[in-house]
Amino acid sequence: MQMKRRNFIKFLVGGVAGIQLTPLPWKFTDDVAIWTQNWPWVPVPPVGAVTKEKTVCSLCRGACGIEVRKIDNRAVKIEGRSDYPVNPGGICPLGMGGLQLLYNESIRFTSPMKRVGPRGSGVFMDISWDEALDILSGRISKLRKKGHPEALAAIDGNPNESTMALMVERLLKAVGSPNYVSMPSVGDTCSMVNYLQQGTGEMMAYDLENADCILSFGSGLLEGWGSPGRVLNAWGLWHDAHAKEKAVIIQVEARASNTASKADFWITPKPGTEAALALGIAHVLIKDRLCNVSFIENYCFGYHDWKSLDGQEHKGFKSMVLDEYSPQQVAGITGLQADKIKSLAHEFGKAKAPIAICGKGKGSLNGSLYEFMAIQSLNALVGNINKPGGVLVHEAMPLSDLQKLKNDQISLRGLKKQRLDQAGTSKYPFTNSLINNFLDAILKRHQSPVDTLLVFKANPVFTLPDTTACYKALKKIPFIVSFSPFKDETALMADLILPDHTYLEKMDDLVCPPGLQYPFYGLTKSVVDPVYNTENTGDAIIRLAKKIGGSVAESFQWPEYEDVLKTRASGLYSNGKGLVGYDASHPVWKMQKAGNRAAPDYSTFEEMWEAIKTGGFWFTAKHNYQNYSSIFKTPSKKFEFFSLRIKSAIDIAAKQKPLKKVLKDLGVAKNADEACMPHYSKDESSQDSTEYPLFMMPYEMINLASEWAPNPPFSNKTLLDNQLRNDESFTDINPQTAKANDLKQGDRVIIKSLAGRIKVRVNITEGAMPGIVYLPLGFGHTAYDEFLKGKGVNPNDIITTNRDPVSGQIVWWNTAVKLIKV
Template sequence: MGLTRRDFVKLVVGGVAGVHLTPLPWKLTDDIAIWTQNWPWVPVPPTGAFSYENSVCTLCPGGCGIKVRKVDDRAVKIEGRTDYPINPGGICPVGMGGLQLLYDEDLRFTGPMKRVGLRGSGNFVPISWDEAFQILATRIRKLRLKGQPEQVAAIDGHRQGSTLSLLISRLMRAIGSPNYIRCPSVEDTYWMVNAIMQGNEGPMAFDLENADFVLSFGCGLLEGWGSPGRILNAWGMWHGHNAKRRTKVVQIESRASNTASKSDQWVAVKPGTEAALALGLAHVIIKEGLYNKEFVESYTFGFEDWTSSDGKRHTGFKTLVLQKYTPSRVAKITGASEAQIEKLAKEFARAKSPIAIFGKGKGLLNGSLYEFMAIHSLNGLVGNIDMPGGVLVYDPLPLKDLPDFEPDPIAESGLKRPRLDQARTKTYPFTQSLINNFTQAIVQAPASPVDTLLVFGANPAFTLPDGGLFYRALKKIPFIVSFSPFRDETALMADLILPDHTYLEKMEEICWPTGLQYPFYGLSRPVVEPLYETRNLGDIVVQLAKSLEEPVASVFPWNNYEEVLKARAEGLFQAGGGMVTYDPQSPPWEQLKKGQKPTPKYKSLEDMWEALKANGMWYKPTHAFRNWAKIFRTPTGKFEFYSTQIQLAVDELSRLKQSPAEVLKALGVKATGDEVYMPHQENFEDGDIKKHYPLVMVPFEMINLSDSWVPSPPFLSKTWFDNQLRKDESFAEIHPKTAAQYGIKEGDRIVIESPSAKAKVRVTLFEGAMPGYVFLPRGFGHVAYDEFLKNKGVNPNHL
């Protein structure tokens, strides 16, 4: 819940000075024609008939609408749709370059493959789909017959609650393995905050378009957070209004990112101290009496000191904040000034519709629970919960559940065995999945407890910030299967490849983009025929289940993935009120604010399904504000500053196995007493490690560099600055004062060292980097893919 040891790095200065580099405001691409003239896969179509196909981009969970221009059957251009509610015309650089993910054979697999060389060598030979299913199904059946179904494990990178995610977890349950592991995401922490503070299992829904003060704690609004097209559109709205209506944007971040630089105000704080700043702002708001007294007194629990039913007196949030988070103390912790803290708190509390948002960078990784709770407590203080311009509360999307089934005796026996990651147990009651625990269990065991690992829509060997630990785990697992369409780092370690289509070749769904303030379901469709012998991942999972024969096969009664999607979409039809077309003159955020209830333009499930396939959208821009009984489903029925659910979990663990102090130590919580159950700043105790690793490394993200499981299209390499990547060397950003301390100059080559690894980089001096820290871009450092990504720069996740 705080900084880890891996965050500390040691700088060893190299002896070779580099050429001075001048930072540019933007990298021009006017030489692309010359630069690309020898690329055989650049789409240069013959003369033919032009046409357009509408679809949805699924390269990230943002769900932006796209329009694909075609010449005959070849796609030649991707642009944003103006007839789509998420991103009216906008699209991010990765989405614009998506054609190269379709056509570049050096990035993708062209059909089923099996390994013939050493692991990691990338040596595969083509096989048929029948052979691929036979190899995998035979292995899984043998494990089931041996009574060891739990030795099959799956890692899933798809959105929780999506149909693909449900199919994969269903397959694992039918096999009999509890080891269904999800890749980390900010959505996991959003879910925990929602559940703990509000008792709700729906998504975090930020009504940004109707806010007049946006306080962003590290969200990379201009780096790809949420839906990039939506945020770019909202940014234009915020800054396009006149002075009276203009939305103020304040960015809390340790580095002058694009978001920080273009915000109305940038408050630089030390990484990992965001919770302290939020509570410092809360201190001022409470002390000055600026909080929403009606909301706090009527609809919150744990604000004031209170007495429990056993007569014990408890400290409330108000007392905690006033005693421990004074502006002077918070200034020392965070690096922000007292004057900044006081002024910012008053501006936020006095705004008409202020909103505090959280989730660092693009939101690809989960965050600190206590930090997110501290920030969300600001929304509770000003009473902007389920109000226009605030944090709206919904139930999950009304998609129809898949039919339940009874596992067979073999599966039932396997499912009773403990999960390797210990998630969803009494040890970690609020977590859905803990991939780091899963990795540790494999690495620390004498022999791998996993025989067969299935990897879906993920590249954990590259994306996990674990110092390369997952790589070590992969080497121990006897058999690995990748379902990725891409030749990524994890796939290169696989024994068998069953490749998915790329996103332009298949039907796929988007379930409620991150942070969106109204229920939304997007559906992409194929815009070109599949180029190679790949298949839709949903069809692969259905077929794999059937290849396992009975009793697993009967758990998957569908013939293909589209049948499953249509069956679930029936829930949308039954919910009523959803729209399948978009009117730019009446955007959904305005309909929400005005309380409008548009009339759906379909009469039957079949009508809705055909419109959904054609237009790619179902959304419901209506909301019943301030329905408190529905909103707050905590044990107290209120917004909880003091979490009764965390208290119940700790008490239960203490009764079962250990003292409360031992339980908290095992969970990594350093707080004591009532503070454990409230938002607070968890401090990192570095001991003597700082003597050897005096600086802190902080990764940062860029909108024109993919750091997810999807590779960056090669065209984007011409948009990277020469002081981010030059030839094969990536650059670390260091403040001039820090550089002077270590005798470092612009362009110098240095070695960054952590307890996990070392990496050679070059230095660029940057006034926007906080002194005492080293900033590295996340997304470089691949050891897979093509010549434009492989061995280019350093992956900070491995440090």
């Protein structure tokens, strides 16, 4: 019997028969099927114990309470907190995607780094923290030795009230540089208005929840304005089917934004004429006796014509408004119908608790001073100031000052040098910092006056209007240090990276979120261990100061950043009226209105601090309503329709130079009296309208991050396909505009302005005002990863910036453009 072919076949037949009686074929088939259900490359999330960590979202200034769900040490989901005073449970879509920023290695710096490739290439080399701090402290010490500490500058995106902003400014001052520049925000304009009209430079505090008529001048209530979690919740309250009295929402905006679409009334003046509309409404309120006369007569200044001590007659607000802003006149300016202005004014004037609010879009960009003054004047006219459902006036947040700064001779000499941005001079008497001037100063000089630039929580190359100018200016600076945890555009231009933790990995404070009606202090905490080799910038600054040594080190004697936070928070304790506990069934807006007099729910500072550390907040609901005789800190001790502070600034400057020149330097087109009052003047700098017949309006969306923090990829899902398609973003234009330019839906078009050109596709919509080209902010990143990079265009690239009168801030909402069909 040999193993011949035939026998082999017999053997196989036997084998085949035999194998049927084994588990092999059945199990193998089954296992292969199971294998296809468990591809090894599909991730399997590990299971573990579920815990929840409470903290605060600081992706924007809104300070919404968040809860991070964790599986063992991994954060797996961010949810809104219902036990947080600011936002009862809800958060915005960006906050929801925060973990994609925490865990995305390709957009984060994983360690301190120094640049090895050419600038902007993003090629860095890992170094140790010690080495990184040595490089920077060496550089700063060298500047100080050479007697030029002012060549150190900082661009800071931390909110003005935050402790981090204080730390950065303190570092510069200790070194001896006046060149601390903060990123512009609507808060700058708001606090300037408050300073000029009410005497305190605090943020606006709007009691929205108790109001019954909201007149919003372009504020994106549904686009992320204020604290998104809070404002959206208020929106829900206003529209609740069971609400006894629904609030009336009036949106003044030139685009059918979500807010405009969902508002009860949508008013569409030409962009840039909002001040005229506000004054037109004022006209009707005055004329039709819809004002609160007793408030105006007793607690306001400059309403009537008046005579100053030197015997000069001055025009008052009333006669200016009656003379120049009749509904017909305003109709001519704004393009609205006079009847509409009248009915709008009546709607506002007849409400029980009407509020006029300001700050375009999300409020991440600054506003126009006179426009905001005009809007705030409406609140004063109806007397809804410091009343429930009105604009509340608060004293400064009761945070303690830091210990006095130690200055040596070098730093004292440096601090005497003039700021590069000229903020605070007679041209910009009330402004703290002006980034556009700062960048101009660098561009104008042959050699950059800034040797070393520190950048904190800011991405000016992307977020500032006219990005090209910003890019050029930064390129001229010899050495840039970024403290960003993210590989943003500005960080990629840096020479040294000292990466901060992300907001989920660190402790930091959030003071007075924009628009909130009660004093509030929020504290974030580390909800996960730092994922990479990063360090809280507060701690990094302390270590840096210690390395620089001398008086700089003496100015930073805290062991760590938490001690700085504690030092400041001690004022909250001594203030004696705060709460660190919160019961969701008693929202603060109700407590405040009901005249809450609850004693603090802590008895020692340590107890309060521990509670803040776990709960993440401190607030006070005690408020003295009205109290008009003592809240206004203006020179007249009244609400000023006519700002005496502007007047005295003009008077002082007029001693040096002719009045005409003073007004011109301030950018005021009207006379000296009107310069002290809210007024409207046509923007004279508008370009040639035959060459550039259209205007470009950038706009913000709640589901697209346009500030410093990058956009979480999840929100890409929420974008409509007429906002972004493949890598192309769209411009919204009206069918009329489309017809005039021979454009069809989806056509590609170049938008050209004096500052540059960008290519987009066309979305034709009736939600756009004829003659205006709309572009969303937040697209067009050149940094980050495939989720963000190269998606759409950045409207900032083509914005031609003008200067707002008096404040000197950037005017970013009227860029003249033309469309060129591709």
